[in-house]
Amino acid sequence: MDLDIDFVRAQFPAFSEPSLEGQAFFENAGGSYTCAPVIDRLTRFYHSRKVQPYGPYDASRLGGEEMDEAHSRLAAMMGVDTDELSFGPSTTANTYVLAQAFRQWMQPGEAIVVTNQDHEANSGPWRRLAQEGIEIREWKINPETGMLDPEDLPDLLDETVRLVCFPHCSNVVGQVNPVVEITAMAHAAGAFVCVDGVSYAPHGLPNVGLMGPDIYLFSAYKTYGPHQGIMVMRRALGMQLPNQAHFFNEKALYKRFTPAGPDHAQVAACAGMADYFDALAGHHGITGDAAARADGVHDLMRGHETQLLQPVLDYLKAKNSVRLLGPDRAEARAPTVAVDARQPAAPLAAALAQRGIMAGGGDFYAVRALQGMRVDADQGVLRLSFVHYTSADEVQRLIAALEEIL
Template sequence: MMLDVDFVRAQFPAFAVDSLRGQSFFENAGGSYPCRPVIDRLTRFYTERKVQPYGPYEASRLGGAEMDEARTRLSAMLGVERDELSFGPSTTANTYALAQAFRQWMKPGEAIVVTNQDHEANSGPWRRLEADGIEIREWRHDPETGHLNPEDLEPLLDESVRLVCFPHCSNVVGEINPVVEITAMAHAAGAFVCVDGVSYAPHGFPDVGLMGPDIYLFSAYKTYGPHQGLMVVRRALGTQLPNQGHHFNGEALYKRFTPAGPDHAQIAACAGMADYIDALADHHGLQGTPAERATGVHDLMRAHEVRLLQPLLDHLGAKNSVRVLGPRDAVSRAPTVAIETRHAGRDLAERLAPFGVMAGGGDFYAGRALQGMGVDLAKGVLRLSFVHYTDQADMDRLMSALDEIL
C-alpha cells in the first residue's frame, strides 16, 4: 500500500493558498504546515470555548472536555498512559523544567550522559547541571559521518549515571538512532533515558511505550499542530522526581513538570493531530488499537519519504562541491538533509527562493553537532527538510534549483 499524497495534501489548507502556489516548502524541520482539523479546533476554541475550562457551565465544560480529549487520544497513539503525557509551551521549556527536577533529585558526583549530536534543547539544560556538582559525560558522534555509535556509550555507563539523553534523530545529521537498543543498554546500567523526538515525530508518531524510554519529547508545531511541546514522562520515573508545578498539583503526574499555566486553546487543538492520524488510517484501511493505527500511518509516511529522499541523496552525492551530512541511505535517516559547501547556508537559501524553494541556512541550534563534524559555524549549512505531504513535483523543483545554484 502506498500513501495517497493527494488525500494528504487536501488536509492542509496551505496547499490551497494563492500566495503559496508554485512554492515548495523544504524547511519542515523548523515547523510544519498545520492540518485542517487543528486549525478548525483552534478556531472553534477561540470562538466558542475561550473561557476558564472545567467549570459548571456548558462552554467551560466543553473546553475542558476538548483538552482532555487531546491527552486521551494522543497518549493512546503513543502507547502510554493518559497521565504520562504532558503539554508545555515548548520542548525547550519542558526539558528545562525536567532538568530542574533532576537537579533537585540527584546528588553531587552522580552523572548524566549527553551527546554532541543533539539540538541544544536536549543538551544545554542538562549541561547546566554541572554547576550543581552533577558530572556531565559527553557521548560523541563520529566526526566524519555524524554517526552515534552505541558501542561508544558503553564505557560511559556505570553505577553513578542516572540519566542518558540522546536524540531519536539529529536535526542536522538525520540518522535514526536505535532507541530500543540504547534504552536497553542504559536501563541495564541502572540509568533512565530521555529521548528528544523533535526531529523524528514529524515522520510518524512512534510507539513510545513499545520503545521503552522513560522520557520522550517532541513539538506539536512540527507534527502539524499548534505551538506546544509534548512530553511523555513514564510513571516509574515521574513519581520519583520532585514536583515542579504548583504544590497542590503535585499528585497529578501530567501537571508535575509544567509549572506554567497551560495554553488551553492549543492543548485542545492538539486533538486535531489525532483527527488527522485517524483520517489517514481510515482512508488507507488501517485497523487495530490507536497505537497500531498510528504505527501503520507512520509506516506509510516513512515509505513515501524514503522513495522521495533516495534520489535527492544520490543527486547531491554526485556533486563534488557538496558535503552531505549523515548517511547516504534513505532508509536509515529522516528526510532532513544538511549540506556543507563553500557558500554560507543562508546565502544558498536566499538563492533558492526565486526558484520557489523555501529552505533555511544556519546552525539550527545544533552548533555542537556541526562543530563536531568540522563545519564552520560562521557559514553553517543549507538544510533541506521535507515530510510526507511533499510530492514528486516539489522534489523535481528542488533538484532543478540546486543544479542552478550549486
C-alpha cells in the same frame, strides 16, 4: 500500500493558499504546515470555548472535555497512559523544567550522558547541571559521518550515571538512532533515558510504550499542530522526581512538570492531530486500536518519504562541491538533509527562495554537532527538510534548483 498524496495535501489549507502557490516547502524541520482539523478546533475553541475550562457551564465543560480528548487520544496513539503525556509551552521549556527536577534529585558526583549530535535544547540544560557538581559525559559523534555509534556508549556507563539523553533523530545529521537498543543499554546500567523526538515525530508518531524510554519529547508545531511542546513522562520516573508545579498538584503526574498553566486552546486543538492521523488511517484502510492505527500511519509516512528521499541523497552525494552530512541511505535517516557547501549557507537558501524553494541556511541550534563534524558553524549548512505531504514533483524541482545554485 502507497500514500495517497492527493488525499494528504487536501487536508492542509496551505496547499490551496494563493500566497503560497508555486512554492515548494523544504524547511519542515523548522515547523510543519498545520492540518485543517487543528485549525478548525483552534478556531472553534476561540469562538465558543474561550473561558476557564472544567466549570459546570457548557462552554467551560466542553472546553475541558476537548483538552482531555487531546491528552487521551495522543497518549493512546503513543502507547502510554493518559496521565503520562503532558503539554508545555515548548520542548525547550519542557527540557529546562526537567533539568531543574533532576538538579534537585541528583547528588554531586552523579553523572548524566549527553551527546554532541543534539539540538541545543536537549543538551544545554543538562550540561548546565555541571555547575551543581553533576558530572556531564559526552557521547561523541563520528567526525566524518556525524553518526552516533551505540558501541561507544558502554564506556560512558557506570553505577553513577542517572540519565542518558540523546536524539531519536538529529536535526542536521538526520540519522535515526536505535532508541530501543540504546534504552536497553542504559536501563541495564541503572540509568533512565530521555529522548529528544522533535526531529523524528513529524515522520510518524512513535510507540513510546513499546520503545521503552522514560522521557520522550517532541513539538506539536512540527507534527502538524499548534505551538506546544508534548512530553511523555513514564510514571516510574515521574513520581520519583521532585514536583515542579504547585504543591497541591504534585499527585497529578501530567501536572508535575508544567509549572505554568497550559495554553487551553492549543492543548484542545492538539486533538486535531489525532483527527488527522485517524483520517489517514481510515482512508488507507488501516484498522485496530489507536496505537495500531498510528503505527500504520507511521509506516505510510516513512515509506513515502524514503522513496522521495533517495534521489536527493544520490544527487548530493555525487556533487563534489558539497559535503552531505549523515547517512546516504534513505532507510537510515529522516528526510532532514543538511549539506556543508563550504560557503555561507544563508545566501544559498536565498537563491533557492528566488526559485520557489523554501529552505533554510544556518546552524539550526546544532552548533555542537556542526563543530563535531568540523563544519564552520558561522557559515552554517544548507538544510533541506520535507515530510509526507511533499510530492515527487516538488523533489524534482528541488534537485533542479540545486543544480542551478551549487
